[in-house]
Amino acid sequence: xxxxxxxxxxxxxxxxxxxxxxxxxxxxxxxxxxxxxxxxxxxxxxxxxxxxxxxxxxxxxxxxxxxxxxxxxxxxxxxxxxxxxxxxxxxxxxxxxxxxxxxxxxxxxxxxxxxxxxxxxxxxxxxxxxxxxxxxxxxxxxxxxxxxxxxxxxxxxxxxxxxxxxxxxxxxxxxxxxxxxxxxxxxxxxxxxxxxxxxxxxxxxxxxxxxxxxxxxxxxxxxxxxxxxxxxxxxxxxxxxxxxxxxxxxxxxxxxxxxxxxxxxxxxxxxxxxxxxxxxxxxxxxxxxxxxxxxxxxxxxxxxxxxxxxxxxxxxxxxxxxxxxxxxxxxxxxxxxxxxxxxxxxxxxxxxxxxxxxxxxxxxxxxxxxxxxxxxxxxxxxxxxxxxxxxxxxxxxxxxxxxxxxxxxxxxxxxxxxxxxxxxxxx
Numbered sequence: 001x002x003x004x005x006x007x008x009x010x011x012x013x014x015x016x017x018x019x020x021x022x023x024x025x026x027x028x029x030x031x032x033x034x035x036x037x038x039x040x041x042x043x044x045x046x047x048x049x050x051x052x053x054x055x056x057x058x059x060x061x062x063x064x065x066x067x068x069x070x071x072x073x074x075x076x077x078x079x080x081x082x083x084x085x086x087x088x089x090x091x092x093x094x095x096x097x098x099x100x101x102x103x104x105x106x107x108x109x110x111x112x113x114x115x116x117x118x119x120x121x122x123x124x125x126x127x128x129x130x131x132x133x134x135x136x137x138x139x140x141x142x143x144x145x146x147x148x149x150x151x152x153x154x155x156x157x158x159x160x161x162x163x164x165x166x167x168x169x170x171x172x173x174x175x176x177x178x179x180x181x182x183x184x185x186x187x188x189x190x191x192x193x194x195x196x197x198x199x200x201x202x203x204x205x206x207x208x209x210x211x212x213x214x215x216x217x218x219x220x221x222x223x224x225x226x227x228x229x230x231x232x233x234x235x236x237x238x239x240x241x242x243x244x245x246x247x248x249x250x251x252x253x254x255x256x257x258x259x260x261x262x263x264x265x266x267x268x269x270x271x272x273x274x275x276x277x278x279x280x281x282x283x284x285x286x287x288x289x290x291x292x293x294x295x296x297x298x299x300x301x302x303x304x305x306x307x308x309x310x311x312x313x314x315x316x317x318x319x320x321x322x323x324x325x326x327x328x329x330x331x332x333x334x335x336x337x338x339x340x341x342x343x344x345x346x347x348x349x350x351x352x353x354x355x356x357x358x359x360x361x362x363x364x365x366x367x368x369x370x371x372x373x374x375x376x377x378x379x380x381x382x383x384x385x386x387x388x389x390x391x392x393x394x395x396x397x398x399x400x401x402x403x404x405x406x407x408x409x410x411x412x413x414x415x416x417x418x419x420x421x422x423x424x425x426x427x
Contacts, residue, residue, distance in 0.1 A: 023379040023381065024379065029363060030362045031309065031337060034334055039309055054299055056091045057089065057090060058091070061086055072309060074284060074289055075289075075305045078293075082098075085101055094298040095297055101290065102290060102291060108287040123271050127268070134259055149244075151243075155205065167230065176220065179219075192204075192208055209231060209238060213231050213235070216228065307336070311335075318342075320343040327388065329392055331360075347396070347400070350401070364389065367385070367386050368405065368407045368411065390402075
């Protein structure tokens, strides 16, 4: 797709960070890839600092209302379901609402998962004999997880530390200095856990886990569900106790890969992996989304509804490909589409997201409107950013996308004329 563009020789101006662009996010810029109005992360962070997502569903939905047009895709479907449920349970939290509706969606998710798991079992009959026992045991555990039957699960210090870091990342978005210190203390103590769990290390690991529990119980995070669940389940794993383990698509793929990695038949391995990848995800399946987030705190449920279209700085030429961390290489994109692009070329992005050209024009038009309203002058952003963005897009698209910035040229000409008139009046 080609859009007429007036070229200029304005040199690119570099700013060694993205702070200038971020000041414009508060004005509801459209995503350069999807055209959806982006959400300013600072506005979301402010709500989280006020614990706005921890109250009743009716109050939370009122807080989310300004972002209605920016909640799209699978999140829009879940958002509509939450709104409907909140009419019946206005005083419940978002977490409580998801837990109320979870049972019906659990059966729907199971009906999506079972056919795929059956295909995997059928395909696995081609595995060599020496892999059959381990695979059958793995599938038996998977069946127990889906049917909510307790299982034995070996303790993994690597997994424990990883989950603890993820919890710190989550809590860090909405925590006090005291909470941060507690998490640092837990992570420091957890660093003493050895990589291997065997007869020689088991007792020490059990003692460390008990001490972690003591630290948590005497802290401001003593009621945190994520931390309590992680430590309690880890104690059970170290004590070789059975407990309920929810099915996780990500864990299933990881464990399956471990089993089949030594298999020599590459075609069979690819077939099994592709089938596993086809299991429903929270990205495309409403039941999977609801089941995944029914285990999360209310603030995270609200945050994730907003996250996909929260504004982020996009490097038009990826940094990994030599792209500069400067203003002329920056664009505004929703967090999800930014993450999904990864480091593919802009030309490839045009193929994967065909509306990129059209929506990059929307982005430019919105920027020009901000110039006309005096926002660029107010925030200290130079209007040459628009020229630079236009030029970078043209270059990185290999000439396939030429953005129209003629309205900016008209505005500049009017400004020049007005300036000339004012100068004559002062003579």
